[in-house]
Amino acid sequence: MLIEFNVVPIGSGDSIGDSLAEVLKIVDSSGIPYKINPMGTVVEGEWDELFELIKKCHMTMLKNEERVTTHISIDDRKGKPNRLELKVKSIEKRIGRKLRK
Amino acid sequence: MLIEFNVVPIGSGDSIGDSLAEVLKIVDSSGIPYKINPMGTVVEGEWDELFELIKKCHMTMLKNEERVTTHISIDDRKGKPNRLELKVKSIEKRIGRKLRK
Amino acid sequence: MLIEFNVVPIGSGDSIGDSLAEVLKIVDSSGIPYKINPMGTVVEGEWDELFELIKKCHMTMLKNEERVTTHISIDDRKGKPNRLELKVKSIEKRIGRKLRK
Amino acid sequence: MLIEFNVVPIGSGDSIGDSLAEVLKIVDSSGIPYKINPMGTVVEGEWDELFELIKKCHMTMLKNEERVTTHISIDDRKGKPNRLELKVKSIEKRIGRKLRK
Numbered sequence: 001m002l003i004e005f006n007v008v009p010i011g012s013g014d015s016i017g018d019s020l021a022e023v024l025k026i027v028d029s030s031g032i033p034y035k036i037n038p039m040g041t042v043v044e045g046e047w048d049e050l051f052e053l054i055k056k057c058h059m060t061m062l063k064n065e066e067r068v069t070t071h072i073s074i075d076d077r078k079g080k081p082n083r084l085e086l087k088v089k090s091i092e093k094r095i096g097r098k099l100r101k
Numbered sequence: 102m103l104i105e106f107n108v109v110p111i112g113s114g115d116s117i118g119d120s121l122a123e124v125l126k127i128v129d130s131s132g133i134p135y136k137i138n139p140m141g142t143v144v145e146g147e148w149d150e151l152f153e154l155i156k157k158c159h160m161t162m163l164k165n166e167e168r169v170t171t172h173i174s175i176d177d178r179k180g181k182p183n184r185l186e187l188k189v190k191s192i193e194k195r196i197g198r199k200l201r202k
Numbered sequence: 203m204l205i206e207f208n209v210v211p212i213g214s215g216d217s218i219g220d221s222l223a224e225v226l227k228i229v230d231s232s233g234i235p236y237k238i239n240p241m242g243t244v245v246e247g248e249w250d251e252l253f254e255l256i257k258k259c260h261m262t263m264l265k266n267e268e269r270v271t272t273h274i275s276i277d278d279r280k281g282k283p284n285r286l287e288l289k290v291k292s293i294e295k296r297i298g299r300k301l302r303k
Numbered sequence: 304m305l306i307e308f309n310v311v312p313i314g315s316g317d318s319i320g321d322s323l324a325e326v327l328k329i330v331d332s333s334g335i336p337y338k339i340n341p342m343g344t345v346v347e348g349e350w351d352e353l354f355e356l357i358k359k360c361h362m363t364m365l366k367n368e369e370r371v372t373t374h375i376s377i378d379d380r381k382g383k384p385n386r387l388e389l390k391v392k393s394i395e396k397r398i399g400r401k402l403r404k
Contacts, residue, residue, distance in 0.1 A: 105242070138239040140277065141206070172275065184240060192238075196226060198230075
């Protein structure tokens, strides 16, 4: 399954880059396939490993914050591996040109 | 923490009420405090128990479907219990009148 | 169509009730059918009127804040009016018992 | 402001690539800066132009579908242009290494 998630602290200033950097270090060193975009991180794998990672990110953010919001979107399609790479390519193939990524 | 979630099957017709009913039976009999609204279900508790419930809902939906999307929003605020009841009441108190629920 | 939305300021403290109260006054006095829940507000109507309302809420929040996040979920189903009331009732009918709201 | 959105038809089969391709052609030819990822499209600009685009995408999808869900996340931060490029770079700078995109 594909999951996009983002973790946002509420109430500690409008610049949250340092907190986000700590979270993304966890993602990057997890070994789980991911792609980061300006609004979140997309990961691919099985439920338990992905939610172990997301919980770790959420709890790490919560250590130094009073309030944290986390948004998670799951797209789970049977028998379709490597959608992290193939989903966008499949759209590009249909359109017949490259899209901006 | 508060979590709102919804589980939606893609591709089995535009009427998804029977599948949703099965998911909501799981929520209702879980013993976890919840409130249902037209766009999702809000539950309150700790990470592990809530995600055990959401996983069960997602996997139940996936049994009879080829593709399922699940959206999850977490609002986690330290030292604030019973927000399922109190969050809306706190807003009403500030406004000085009842809101529609 | 049904739309659930919430507007959250980032960076002005973890208690955001006063800002939310101002936003919900706008919703309550708009004349648009709505239901509030602990995680957001569900409104029903046509695209233009609903997004005029959501823009007003977002921009009002932004007046006193440096950074605002707004999440919006649309469920648009042809030929189905009054889903604000009927969607949950339809599930309850299928299950054969009342759910908590 | 940055907005991530995705438009998903419910009920017309689990392969929705053709419909998505049509929507992404609209985005690509709009002239609005965007980045596509496996779970959505991130666009940058002002409220009115972005919601004109999103409405067009939603309504195009609805032409051939009975039911469409659209999810929209807004991150609006005053005085910060070109966050489509800079937001991820700012995180990479803090971490001191490139992230996967």
